[in-house]
Amino acid sequence: MRYYFNVLTSEGVVPDDEGTEFASLGQVCLEAEAGAREILAERLRAGEVIDATTTFEVKDESGTTVHVLPFTAVLLATIGRGRPSAVASGKVHEVGRGSVLSDG
Incomplete structure (x- = not known):
């Protein structure tokens, strides 16, 4: 299936007009994380300001949103607070200097 x-x-929105083929939603989520890291790294290297609202909104061929990944979730995960999907879902709660994944 093709995902955008x-x-x-x-x-505003920077649309992905071409999309990419993936066999599973799991692969889509991993690609979103990798893509967000790459974009963030490029912007940091260039000394650009990072817009804290930047988010991947992944849609399938029918236009249904199947995954949303705020870039801030990737940043937080990168500094040791958990996987981006857990941070984005709100399942990470801070405890002292660390973090804990909740069941819901």
């Missing part, structure tokens, strides 16, 4: 990785920012 649209980038949402405070300034």
Whole structure:
């Protein structure tokens, strides 16, 4: 199935008009994480300001949103607070200096 990785920012939407084929939603989620890290790294290397609202909104061929990944979730996971999907879902709660995944 073909998936489209649209980038949402405070300034608008950067649509993915081509899309990419993936065999599973799990692969889509991993690609979103990798893509967000790559975009963040490029912006950091260039000394650009990072828009905290930047988010991947992944849609399938029918236009249904199947995955949403805020780039802030990737940043938080990168500094040791958990997997981006857990951070994005709100399942990570801070405890002292660490974090804990909740069951819901």
